Amino acid sequence: MTRSAPLLHEDSLDYTPLARSVTLARRRAARLVTERGHPALAGDVTLVVSELMTNALLHGSLRDRLIRVRISLTAAVLRVEVSDPRGKRLPCPRSAEDTDQFGRGLLLVGALAERWGCEPRAVGKAVYAEWSLTSAMTVTGVIRS
16 A cells, blocks of 8 residues: 555454454454445455454464554555564465365465555564555446446
8 A cells, every 4th residue: 555645544453362353353344344335345355354363363463462453445445454463473375285274364365355465563563455446446346347
């Protein structure tokens, strides 16, 4: 996201590193994205939040430290960011065998978002995903020809 682009909306909430927090973050993301006029992206954003929150919970959480989910919107970009306190444990996509139960989360994030990456924080890291909001997309998410 371009740092100079003015924010239209921003939401940030801290979650306790518990499994139920993934569900809470997912529901909140779906509601916020829909309320902000992008219901066509709500499903993708919800799945990405779920994957990033799960990764933060499994690989980035520390006892007594919160996980933050931030959703921001400019005229051109919708960004989801999940921050955790373990900056040295960077996300790394891996290949999963057909029988593997885990290992596909970041592949899903890469397939659903236009861009994703990781940024260091003063404490920890933030893993983000972004979607461009083109002028061709209407409030209902229908692409005009």
